[in-house]
Amino acid sequence: MFAAENGLKGDPRLQGISEAIRVVPGFPKPGIMFQDITPLFLDHKVFKDTVDIFVDRYRDMGISVVAGVEARGFMFGPSIALAIGAKFVPLRKPGKLPASVISEQYVLEYGTDCLEMHVGAVQPGERALVIDDLIATGGTLSAAIRLLERMGAEVVECACVIGLPEVKGQCRLRGKPLYILVEPRDIDCCQGM
Amino acid sequence: MAAQDEKDPRIARISSSIRIIPDFPKKGILFQDITTLLLDTKAFKDTIDLFVDRYKGKNISVVAGIEARGFIFGPPIALAIGAKFVPLRKPKKLPGEVISEEYSLEYGKDVIEMHVGAVQAGERALVIDDLIATGGTLCAAISLLERVGVHVVECACVIELPELKGRERLEDKPLFVLISG
Numbered sequence: 286m287f288a289a290e291n292g293l294k295g296d297p298r299l300q301g302i303s304e305a306i307r308v309v310p311g312f313p314k315p316g317i318m319f320q321d322i323t324p325l326f327l328d329h330k331v332f333k334d335t336v337d338i339f340v341d342r343y344r345d346m347g348i349s350v351v352a353g354v355e356a357r358g359f360m361f362g363p364s365i366a367l368a369i370g371a372k373f374v375p376l377r378k379p380g381k382l383p384a385s386v387i388s389e390q391y392v393l394e395y396g397t398d399c400l401e402m403h404v405g406a407v408q409p410g411e412r413a414l415v416i417d418d419l420i421a422t423g424g425t426l427s428a429a430i431r432l433l434e435r436m437g438a439e440v441v442e443c444a445c446v447i448g449l450p451e452v453k454g455q456c457r458l459r460g461k462p463l464y465i466l467v468e469p470r471d472i473d474c475c476q477g478m
Numbered sequence: 479m480a481a482q483d484e485k486d487p488r489i490a491r492i493s494s495s496i497r498i499i500p501d502f503p504k505k506g507i508l509f510q511d512i513t514t515l516l517l518d519t520k521a522f523k524d525t526i527d528l529f530v531d532r533y534k535g536k537n538i539s540v541v542a543g544i545e546a547r548g549f550i551f552g553p554p555i556a557l558a559i560g561a562k563f564v565p566l567r568k569p570k571k572l573p574g575e576v577i578s579e580e581y582s583l584e585y586g587k588d589v590i591e592m593h594v595g596a597v598q599a600g601e602r603a604l605v606i607d608d609l610i611a612t613g614g615t616l617c618a619a620i621s622l623l624e625r626v627g628v629h630v631v632e633c634a635c636v637i638e639l640p641e642l643k644g645r646e647r648l649e650d651k652p653l654f655v656l657i658s659g
Contacts, residue, residue: 309573319573323593326553326563333557359549360565363516367523367554373516375550383502383509403513 286456287448288338288466298334303467305331306447310472320447320469322357322418336361338466339444340368343414348441350413352376352433354400354425357418361446365416374406374413376429387435391428400428402436409437419447420465423458430459488524493657495521496637510637510659512547512608526551528656529634530558533604538631540603542566542623544590544615547608551636555606564596566605566619577625581618590618599627609637610653613644620651 293299305325312319326332343365352374353362359375366373379388379399386401407413415429420443430440440461448465456463495515502509515521533555542564543552549565556563567590569578575594580587597603605619610633620630630651638644638655645653 312573321573323565327596329560329562356546356549359546360553363550364554364557367526370519372519375513383499383511406517
């Protein structure tokens, strides 16, 4: 499930990626240590390495769809899609996609939320990758998998940069493999942009 | 005035890959849906290539993308030209210290935010979004970057809606679009 156990042990690029993540305590609410990936995009080499790792893994898997979860999945997904010759499908919050959609509800800590995909974006039998920056409980990614499967696509894998402890030990989500680059960072006093 | 040469054969395919959705988000609006462009791998690649061809080698170190569709086009361009990508986001989405810029909508106001420290004074930047309408959001993005000493070289969009006069609102700031709708 983690890249280091999955062929990339000791790969120096993973260290660069891990160090590019900034921990922001108390966001969006007290008690949470938010894993901020935006510094990754400020370092061209680290950003390129992140995309390259995913592209190297997926380019020969016959994947024709990269589905990215709004909004941070939009920052990674399209570059991967372009490099592997796949289409990019945005999975969005309700009311954002203008044409006919299918919706999938999922559970949050308090309450529920909803993810949508355009009807016709994927065809039955297509092989798909789901991308997001981070997986915590897996609720959002599970909804993404269900959307794609409802349209007859086959989800080959879910890929994230960061995997939170809740997901550790689980190699699969709804029966689909997970591929995660790094574990979350701990807060340290020397972090900055 | 900069729009891509309409005779470039790639433009016709990009243009025809965009889907028009009437009455979204409200009656009377013809929404330009770029999600269908993203499903056409050649059209999507050509879109990125057209921007990269223009901006490569111009010493641009920042590509700032406006949430959320600017996040789809901005990072591939940034990667190809060796620049960093900076997301410009709706309020309360960016964790940590931000600077904010308020701007006017048809009815009411909105706010766009950027992380403190994402950019340095003196950097040369592009601002990317899928579409320019009135230009309000792009102007706010330019203001945000200029407040911290960044030089905005150009704004780049896939689509322009010329009747909404966004280009005029940008005044002296150059605008480059692929398609004038």
